[in-house]
Amino acid sequence: MGGKRNKLSWSDPRRIKAFLYENIKILRTGHKCWQYQGVISGCGYGSVWIDGRSEGAHRVSWRVFMGRIPEGRLVLHKCDNPACIFPSHLYLGDQTDNMRDCRERGNHFGKLSDEDVKAIKLRLLDGEEYNYVAQIFDVSRQTISAIAHGRAHGMVAPEIKIPPRGGGPLLSEKEVKEIRKLFGQVSLTAIADMYGVSRRCIYDIREGNTWGSI
Numbered sequence: 602m603g604g605k606r607n608k609l610s611w612s613d614p615r616r617i618k619a620f621l622y623e624n625i626k627i628l629r630t631g632h633k634c635w636q637y638q639g640v641i642s643g644c645g646y647g648s649v650w651i652d653g654r655s656e657g658a659h660r661v662s663w664r665v666f667m668g669r670i671p672e673g674r675l676v677l678h679k680c681d682n683p684a685c686i687f688p689s690h691l692y693l694g695d696q697t698d699n700m701r702d703c704r705e706r707g708n709h710f711g712k713l714s715d716e717d718v719k720a721i722k723l724r725l726l727d728g729e730e731y732n733y734v735a736q737i738f739d740v741s742r743q744t745i746s747a748i749a750h751g752r753a754h755g756m757v758a759p760e761i762k763i764p765p766r767g768g769g770p771l772l773s774e775k776e777v778k779e780i781r782k783l784f785g786q787v788s789l790t791a792i793a794d795m796y797g798v799s800r801r802c803i804y805d806i807r808e809g810n811t812w813g814s815i
């Protein structure tokens with residue numbers, strides 16, 4: 602950021618878009634959220650200064666990428682990450698949806714500290730049963746399942762990747778293609794860190810032991 606304040610105006614949405622692009626970090630893990638890197642409010646929402654007013658960054662993102670926000674509608678997060686401004690993680694809802702979101706967080710997600718969530722992820726990584734972990738932490742099985750699949754608490758300890766039950770792949774095809782481009786430029790260990798998988802997993806891709814068909 603330069604010394605001179607970037608003055609943004611609704612009269613120039615292209616500049617707002619450019620500003621948003623410059624101020625996000627695309628998270629490599631979890632839902633691949635667009636994490637807003639500018640000012641973050643106390644509630645965790647990003648804020649953008651436009652036409653002399655502070656606006657919620659997720660609302661600004663909706664307006665410039667998706668369109669108008671109808672009167673009385675709220676821009677809500679599917680990804681449970683208030684600092685995310687990825688348009689496809691956002692949806693329009695009303696106060697009822699908002700309260701339901703809050704209630705779900707309050708009942709299940711809100712109860713768990715970041716330490717708890719990390720401990721849960723480690724247990725799931727060890728292959729412990731959802732029901733068993735749910736009992737230990739006194740939450741529903743659905744909450745454990747949501748954590749396992751990254752639908753909840755994706756921001757806590759994202760480096761712990763829990764293999765899907767049923768033995769599905771840890772990485773998507775797109776990620777494998779990205780990884781292939783990194784060979785020779787970055788060490789296997791660094792790639793493994795980036796994608797939250799083991800070095801062995803990356804080695805196997807390079808050697809063609811896995812994902813040979815892509």
Ligand SMILES: [Zn+2]
Pocket residue numbers: 632633634635680682685686687690
């Ligand atoms: Zn998101």
